[in-house]
Amino acid sequence: MNEYNRPLAGKVALVTGGSRGIGRGIALALAKAGAKVAICHPGDERAAQTLAELQQYGEALERCADVTSEAAMVALFDQVCTLLGTPDIVVSNAGILHEAPLVETSAADFDRVLDVNLRGCFLVNREAARRMKSGRIINIASDLALLGRERMTAYCASKGGVISLTRSLARELAPHILVNAIAPGSIDTDMTSVDSMSPEALAKDLATPLARFGTVEEIAATARFLAGPEAGFITGQCFGVNGGSVMY
Numbered sequence: 001m002n003e004y005n006r007p008l009a010g011k012v013a014l015v016t017g018g019s020r021g022i023g024r025g026i027a028l029a030l031a032k033a034g035a036k037v038a039i040c041h042p043g044d045e046r047a048a049q050t051l052a053e054l055q056q057y058g059e060a061l062e063r064c065a066d067v068t069s070e071a072a073m074v075a076l077f078d079q080v081c082t083l084l085g086t087p088d089i090v091v092s093n094a095g096i097l098h099e100a101p102l103v104e105t106s107a108a109d110f111d112r113v114l115d116v117n118l119r120g121c122f123l124v125n126r127e128a129a130r131r132m133k134s135g136r137i138i139n140i141a142s143d144l145a146l147l148g149r150e151r152m153t154a155y156c157a158s159k160g161g162v163i164s165l166t167r168s169l170a171r172e173l174a175p176h177i178l179v180n181a182i183a184p185g186s187i188d189t190d191m192t193s194v195d196s197m198s199p200e201a202l203a204k205d206l207a208t209p210l211a212r213f214g215t216v217e218e219i220a221a222t223a224r225f226l227a228g229p230e231a232g233f234i235t236g237q238c239f240g241v242n243g244g245s246v247m248y
């Protein structure tokens with residue numbers, strides 16, 4: 001092991017929604033690169049298994065903490081700072097999807113999606129900004145923020161907000177903290193499970209130049225790059241890891 005295959009040795013990372021899916025993949029990639037990693041989730045039974053996997057690479061911790069709770073996010077950052085150290089890398093990944101025609105979307109449905117995806121991202125970014133002296137913030141958006149998608153208005157609006165928040169914060173926290181977003185295309189996880197999709201929805205997701213779903217590892221590799229020493233001149237960007245669904 002050396003600085004080339006463990007470029008994040010000595011760093012502390014926090015990944016929200018790191019118990020499964022894309023968040024788990026990012027947490028594992030950062031741990032393999034040498035970082036101590038904390039994950040949070042709102043009560044996901046898979047968190048214990050993910051923690052055990054992370055601990056194969058070094059120190060790690062998991063906490064049940066909902067990103068919509070201001071008190072829970074303050075407490076989470078307090079615990080990470082005490083037990084692992086001040087985070088150098090914060091990944092705001094926690095998210096939910098709500099699918100329904102707009103006329104059938106209640107104000108409560110809309111609020112819930114915005115609460116987790118955008119307000120949660122705000123709370124996590126704010127706690128990171130209050131504590132970090134330097135480092136990287138990475139926010140997980142979506143290609144649908146840029147494409148738009150019928151029956152997913154609240155979700156797309158929330159992810160558009162994540163991209164705008166990222167750009168504003170990149171300006172505000174420069175030059176010591178770099179803030180970027182990743183906007184994945186379709187990735188086969190619990191949220192977008194190939195097995196549970198209608199043929200029409202699947203066809204729409206596959207109508208891209210690369211005509212396939214991406215993998216969790218492909219998103220994680222981008223996050224690891226953005227967290228690492230080679231990405232020191234990159235801030236305020238939104239990385240489309242999307243098989244060509246959106247071309248910037």
Ligand SMILES: NC(=O)c1ccc[n+]([C@@H]2O[C@H](COP(=O)([O-])OP(=O)(O)OC[C@H]3O[C@@H](n4cnc5c(N)ncnc54)[C@H](O)[C@@H]3O)[C@@H](O)[C@H]2O)c1
Nearest residue numbers: 017019020021022066067094095142186187189190191192
């Ligand atoms: N899967 C895709 O195709 C896709 C595409 C673009 C963007 N994304 C985004 O990637 C991120 C991860 O999604 P995924 O596909 O891995 O889905 P997933 O459902 O497998 O994982 C979501 C994670 O967020 C956590 N979470 C949900 N609500 C939370 C809350 N209130 N507080 C804390 N944690 C919470 C869950 O416990 C889980 O760990 C999301 O922000 C999602 O919008 C996913």
